[in-house]
Amino acid sequence: MLEIVTLVLGPVQTNAYLVADMESKAAVAIDPAWDGELIAEEIQRRGWRLTNIWLTHAHFDHFGGAGALADRCSPMPPVALHPADHPLWRMQGGAPLFGMHIDPGPEPTIDLAHGMLLHLGKDLLEVRHSPGHTPGHVIFYCASQKIAFCGDVIFQGSIGRTDLPGGSYETLIESIRQQVLSLPEDTRLFSGHGPVTTVGDERRTNPFLE
Ligand SMILES: [Zn+2]
Ligand SMILES: [Zn+2]
Numbered sequence: 001m002l003e004i005v006t007l008v009l010g011p012v013q014t015n016a017y018l019v020a021d022m023e024s025k026a027a028v029a030i031d032p033a034w035d036g037e038l039i040a041e042e043i044q045r046r047g048w049r050l051t052n053i054w055l056t057h058a059h060f061d062h063f064g065g066a067g068a069l070a071d072r073c074s075p076m077p078p079v080a081l082h083p084a085d086h087p088l089w090r091m092q093g094g095a096p097l098f099g100m101h102i103d104p105g106p107e108p109t110i111d112l113a114h115g116m117l118l119h120l121g122k123d124l125l126e127v128r129h130s131p132g133h134t135p136g137h138v139i140f141y142c143a144s145q146k147i148a149f150c151g152d153v154i155f156q157g158s159i160g161r162t163d164l165p166g167g168s169y170e171t172l173i174e175s176i177r178q179q180v181l182s183l184p185e186d187t188r189l190f191s192g193h194g195p196v197t198t199v200g201d202e203r204r205t206n207p208f209l210e
Contacts, residue, residue, distance in 0.1 A: 002123055002145050004190070005042060010034030011100070014061045015192055017149060020048045021121025028052045028120055029069060029077070030140065030149050031192060033061055036068025036105075043073075050077050053105070054118070056151025057137040058085035059164075060093030060102050062192060067103030080110035080118070082129060085136030088166065112138050128179040132172025133160035139179055141187075148199075149190045154180055156197040159208045176209065 005018040014033035020026065027048040032039050043050050050073045055063055058081060070076050081089060086108065088094065095102045114129035118140065128139040133152045137160075141148040152160035154176055162169040180189070185200035202209065 002120065002142070002147075004147070005046075006190070007033075007035075007039060007042065009038070010061050010064055011098075012061045013193060015190065015194075016065065017190060018042060018048070019120060019149075020046070021123065024121050025049055026051045026121060028054055030054050031056055031062040031151065032065040032069045032105075034064045036065035036070070036103075037072065039065055039069045040072035052110070052118075053077050053079045054112075054140060055079065055081045055085070055089075055108070056139065056149060056153075056192065057082075057134040058089040058093045059134065059152065060095035060098070060100065062151065063089075063093060063104060064095070064100075064102040066105030068105075070105045076106055078110050079106050079108040080112050081108035082112040082127075082136030082138050084131070085134050088134060088136070094164065112136075114138075130175035130179040132162060132168050132170075132175045134164075135166045137175075141183065146184065146186055147188045147190060148180070148183060150180060150192070152192040154189065154197075154202060154206070155191045155194045156202070157206055158194075159206070160192075173208070181209070 007016045016033040017030040116127040125140045
């Protein structure tokens with residue numbers, strides 16, 4: 001069984017997710033958005049052990065807390081990112097474009113690839129490459145729990161922006177069709193911003209997918 005904690009953090013209200021295996025207390029941080037100290041405190045308070053940091057993509061508002069979080073963990077958790085987003089990661093995820101500075105934390109050492117399976121306790125999360133918002137954007141899908149962490153690919157009633165460097169509207173729509181709408185209807189979608197939704201709800205009501 002996985003437990004999910006959502007922390008809404010940073011200048012653009014990004015969802016940082018802590019996902020823990022209740023048996024082993026092993027936890028991963030998906031998109032440690034901002035305020036790494038606060039994320040570390042939450043992990044500690046729950047008696048969890050952070051094993052990995054997984055990034056859906058390398059925009060600054062999704063890993064602005066990675067440095068401070070990693071500094072408070074021993075051993076330092078490795079960071080996973082799709083290689084197509086490494087150039088963006090090296091540019092601090094575009095933070096300087098918005099007049100900001102972040103501590104990006106440890107360099108990603110786990111190269112995510114489409115179809116890769118990530119372990120968390122007895123559960124497996126499948127990496128689904130979903131470019132369009134950024135070239136290396138991925139979704140983490142857990143079939144056993146019927147959940148997907150979809151970053152800035154799709155939101156309740158909306159989709160990710162495609163006007164930033166490396167974005168493509170056509171590619172994003174294709175990714176949503178191939179990698180999100182192909183999942184079972186009752187799959188819960190944990191987005192990078194805003195509330196949880198489901199594949200079925202978005203298929204029926206998302207105005208961008210008509
Ligand atoms: Zn983004
Ligand atoms: Zn975002």
